[in-house]
Amino acid sequence: MKKQIALLIKSACFLALLCALMVAASYLFMPKNNHKTFGVNDAEMLARGILGEKENSIDVLVVGDSEAYSSISPMQMWEERGFRSYLCSTPAQPLYDSYRFLRQALDRQSPSVVVLETNAIFRPYKLNDYLLSRAKNLFSILRYHDRWKSLKVNDFGRPVEYTWTDDLKGFRYNPAVAAANTKNYMLPTDASTPIPTLNESCLQDMIALCKEKNAELILVSTPSTINWNQARHNSIAAFAEENDLTYLDLNTMPKEVPIDWARDTRDRGDHLNYAGAVKVSAFLGKYLQETYSLPDHRDAAHDSSWNDALGRYRNMVRG
Numbered sequence: 001m002k003k004q005i006a007l008l009i010k011s012a013c014f015l016a017l018l019c020a021l022m023v024a025a026s027y028l029f030m031p032k033n034n035h036k037t038f039g040v041n042d043a044e045m046l047a048r049g050i051l052g053e054k055e056n057s058i059d060v061l062v063v064g065d066s067e068a069y070s071s072i073s074p075m076q077m078w079e080e081r082g083f084r085s086y087l088c089s090t091p092a093q094p095l096y097d098s099y100r101f102l103r104q105a106l107d108r109q110s111p112s113v114v115v116l117e118t119n120a121i122f123r124p125y126k127l128n129d130y131l132l133s134r135a136k137n138l139f140s141i142l143r144y145h146d147r148w149k150s151l152k153v154n155d156f157g158r159p160v161e162y163t164w165t166d167d168l169k170g171f172r173y174n175p176a177v178a179a180a181n182t183k184n185y186m187l188p189t190d191a192s193t194p195i196p197t198l199n200e201s202c203l204q205d206m207i208a209l210c211k212e213k214n215a216e217l218i219l220v221s222t223p224s225t226i227n228w229n230q231a232r233h234n235s236i237a238a239f240a241e242e243n244d245l246t247y248l249d250l251n252t253m254p255k256e257v258p259i260d261w262a263r264d265t266r267d268r269g270d271h272l273n274y275a276g277a278v279k280v281s282a283f284l285g286k287y288l289q290e291t292y293s294l295p296d297h298r299d300a301a302h303d304s305s306w307n308d309a310l311g312r313y314r315n316m317v318r319g
Contacts, residue, residue: 043090043091044090045166046069046087046089046090046166046168046170046172047087047088047089047090047101047170048088048104049086049164049165049166049169049170050086050088050105050108050109050165050169050170051104051105051108051162051165052162052163052164052165053084053086053108053109053165054303055108055109056108056109056110057084057109057303058084058085058086058105058109058110058111059083059084059085059111059112059113059294059295060074060077060083060084060085060086060111060112060113060114060115060288060294061085061086061088061102061105061106061109061111061113061114061115061215062074062085062086062087062088062089062114062115062116062117062170063087063088063089063093063098063101063102063114063115063116063117064087064089064093064098064115064116064117064118064119064120065089065090065091065092065093065117065119065120065123066089066090066091066092066093066172066271067117067119067222067224067227067271068087068089068115068117068222069087069089069170069171069172070172070174070222070266070271070272070273070276070277071117071222071223071271071272071276071277071280071281072085072087072115072117072171072222072277072280072281072284073168073171073277073278073281074086074087074168074169074170074171075167075168075169075171075309075310075313076277076278076281076282076285077281077284077285077288078298078306078310079310079313079314080281080282080285080286081285081286081288081289081294081296082295082296082297082298083285083288083289083294083295083296083297084169084297084306085169085288086105086169086170087169087170087171088101088102088104088105088170089117089170092123093120093123094120094123094125094129095120095121095123095125095198095199095202095203096125096129096130096198096202098116098120098202098206099202099205099206099209102114102206102209102210103209106209106213106215110213110214110215111215112215112216112292112294113215113216113217113218113288113292113294114206114210114215114216114217114218115218115219115220115284116206116217116218116219116220117220117221117222118219118220118221118232118236119221119222119224119227119228120199121195121199121203121236122193122195122196122199122232123199124196124198124199125196125198125199127198130198130202167309167312167313168309168313168316169309171277173274173316173317174266174271174273174274175266175273175274175275175317176266176267176273177263177265177266177273177275178265178266178267178268179261179262179263179265179268180225180226180261180262180265180268180269181225181268181269182225182261182269184229185225185229185251185261185269186228186229186230186233186251186252187229187230188230189229189230189231189234190234191230191231191234192231192234192235192238193229193231193232193234193235194235195235195239200239203239203243207243207245216246216292217245218245218246218247218248219236219239219240219245219246219247219248220247220248220249220250220284221233221236221247221248221249221250221251222250222272222280223250223251223257223259223264223272223276223280224251224269224270224271224272225261225265225268225269225270226268226269226270227270228249228251233249233251233252236249237249248284248287250280250283253283256283257279257280257283258279259272259276259279260275263275264276264279274317
């Protein structure tokens with residue numbers, strides 16, 4: 001019995017020491033800034049630009065995959081409506097990463113509204129991937145283990161300081177045009193596409209987190225002839241009703257968002273191009289401001305950074 005107790009004590013001490021070492025190594029390997037020169041993954045850099053925004057300055061936070069960052073332009077909504085929004089969107093974003101970005105952003109921001117673009121809800125993933133992501137959240141050395149190549153002496157004592165943000169606030173400008181085939185787009189059906197079990201669990205975590213942070217979570221399906229259909233709409237509509245969430249399916253709103261599928265997509269209906277994003281952003285900006293009484297910060301004398309970024313945005317899209 002004494003041997004068993006001694007073994008348990010040794011095991012507990014070993015685990016405690018291992019955790020302490022993992023925590024110390026995680027702090028060392030963690031990027032000390034949010035720019036890619038500090039070791040941030042290229043795919044995540046734009047999404048992590050929100051960390052460089054002033055604390056509690058963002059009114060609307062958007063999470064989701066490439067459908068979100070192709071369709072929603074925060075700078076356009078700033079120009080037209082004056083509220084601040086940011087897209088924490090990455091290519092092929094799994095829903096557990098949507099939750100990770102959401103939690104990370106809500107540590108520094110207090111948005112009135114969180115928008116989840118719904119395409120990621122139907123992207124399946126394995127339990128192992130989900131568990132590994134949770135482990136990486138606890139021990140960042142698992143996420144940034146490759147940083148050993150770029151470690152510097154000051155990484156050993158340097159504090160974490162986020163200074164970089166994206167002028168486009170996570171939006172990705174693309175003016176290319178490649179017309180879509182709309183023959184089978186949004187054909188009527190009573191069928192529903194099942195939400196993967198792990199994704200539904202992750203959705204519940206996001207709902208709970210938004211409630212905890214007093215943010216209104218809404219679901220938005222941006223226009224896509226390839227990724228969206230009536231069966232997916234039916235599933236999300238049912239989920240939204242069951243969980244008392246607002247759901248906007250822009251694929252079912254041709255009058256409000258008049259997408260021209262010959263001109264407003266960059267890759268034959270998979271994603272919108274800039275022209276399509278202008279239409280989505282105009283509608284969504286008006287809807288969000290009027291529905292949630294979002295403030296207009298455009299005349300705020302204490303912060304000119306968004307107006308400065310707007311000038312650079314204008315030069316890009318109008319040049």
